[in-house]
Structures are given as structure tokens and as C-alpha cells.
Amino acid sequence: MSLIPIQNLASQLEPAWxxxxxxxxxxxxxxxxxxxxxxxxxxxxxxxxxxDGQRLIAVAVILDQDQAEAVARFMFGQPEGEINEADLQDACLETCNVLASSVIKGCENPNVIDIGLPLEVSAEKYLDLQSHAIARVTLMSEIDQEHRIVVTVFDVNDQSVLES
Structure with a gap:
């Protein structure tokens, strides 16, 4: 699976966000x-x-708490301070789906893939993924060294790191 050039990928993520x-x-x-x-x-x-089962990639998204809450409020039309944990988790999972679709739709042959379900992981599990995968591309949006959104595409060597 060939990914689109990184500059084009950034321009795909921006309207998705x-x-x-x-x-x-x-x-x-x-x-x-x-x-x-x-x-x-x-x-x-x-x-x-x-x-064909020969290659597994993972699209990983990191959202800081403020950005996760902002997405959940926008997604569910709720004012500040009224986000419950279930809505927050749903918003984070949907954020990963939407941002990952921006990566996938730009691939050379997007019809040859099987997309799994997004999974929220702990910091330890995320670090485990990093150590058992090859990061192919990482894009970040950050304001004032906070309010961080990170999207990374990994080639995964060990599928067990994606299992809960």
C-alpha cells in the first residue's frame, strides 16, 4: 500500500479535522x-x-484532553463542561475513523484493504506499538506546545500489539 505524499496527506487531514x-x-x-x-x-x-493478509498497518491518533473534549462537544452539540466519558470515548473513536479514512482514501489502491475497529489504548500499549512497528509517517498539529493532535501511520510487525 503506497501512501500519498506527506504534504498531500496533511492537506487531507486538515478538512477532516x-x-x-x-x-x-x-x-x-x-x-x-x-x-x-x-x-x-x-x-x-x-x-x-x-x-492478502501480508501487511498490517495501524493509523494511530493522539488527542490531548482539550481536543478530545472539543470534538465531543462539537459532535454532540453540548456546551463546555457537559461531556460524559461515554461521549468522550465515542468522539475519540470517531476521530480516529475519520482521520484514518483521510489516510486510506489517499492510498494507491484503497480497495485492497480490510479496516478494523478503532481501539483506545493505554500509554503503555501505545509505547508497545511504537516498539513493535515502524512509523512510516507522523503529522502533528499543536498550538502553544499544548492542544496536540498527532496522526501516525505504522507498519506493524506483531499483530498482538493491536489486541486488547
Whole structure:
């Protein structure tokens, strides 16, 4: 599966984020980003298999708490401070689906894939994914060194890191 050039990928993520949150954000290529200690972040991973079963990728999304709440409020039309955990988790899972679809639809042959279900993972599980996969591309949008959104596409060597 060939991914589109990184600049085109960033331009695909930007309207997807605006759709999810109602706000525009710019995404830039960066190094793979680990979870940040001491911050509440949501990490969601979407496994994607080639139908021949020979290659597994994972599209991983990290959202800080503020960004996750902003998406949930926009998605469910709720005012600030009224987001319950179930809505927050649903919003994070849907964010991963939408951002991952931006990656997938730009692939050379998107008809040869099987898309799994998004899974929210712990910081430890995310670090395990990083150590058992090859990061192919990472894009990040961050305002004032906070309000972080990170999208990484991994080639996964060990499928067990995607199992709960």
C-alpha cells in the first residue's frame, strides 16, 4: 500500500479535522511522538489489513484532553463542561475513523484493504506499538506546545500489539 505524499496527506487531514471539530488546524510532518507523561491524552489505533493478509498497518491518533473534549462537544452539540466519558470515548473513536479514512482514501489502491475497529489504548500499549512497528509517517498539529493532535501511520510487525 503506497501512501500519498506527506504534504498531500496533511492537506487531507486538515478538512477532516474541521469536519470533526468545527475548527481549522494545520498539520506538519514531525518525528514519531510518544505519549506525554503527566498529561491526559487519548490514544486510538485503527488496524488496517491488506486483504492478502501480508501487511498490517495501524493509523494511530493522539488527542490531548482539550481536543478530545472539543470534538465531543462539537459532535454532540453540548456546551463546555457537559461531556460524559461515554461521549468522550465515542468522539475519540470517531476521530480516529475519520482521520484514518483521510489516510486510506489517499492510498494507491484503497480497495485492497480490510479496516478494523478503532481501539483506545493505554500509554503503555501505545509505547508497545511504537516498539513493535515502524512509523512510516507522523503529522502533528499543536498550538502553544499544548492542544496536540498527532496522526501516525505504522507498519506493524506483531499483530498482538493491536489486541486488547
Amino acid at each position: 474541521a469536519f470533526l471539530s468545527g475548527h481549522e488546524r494545520h498539520f506538519e510532518p514531525t518525528e514519531v511522538q510518544p505519549p506525554r507523561a503527566g498529561e491526559r491524552e487519548h490514544r486510538v489505533v485503527l488496524p488496517v489489513k491488506l486483504l
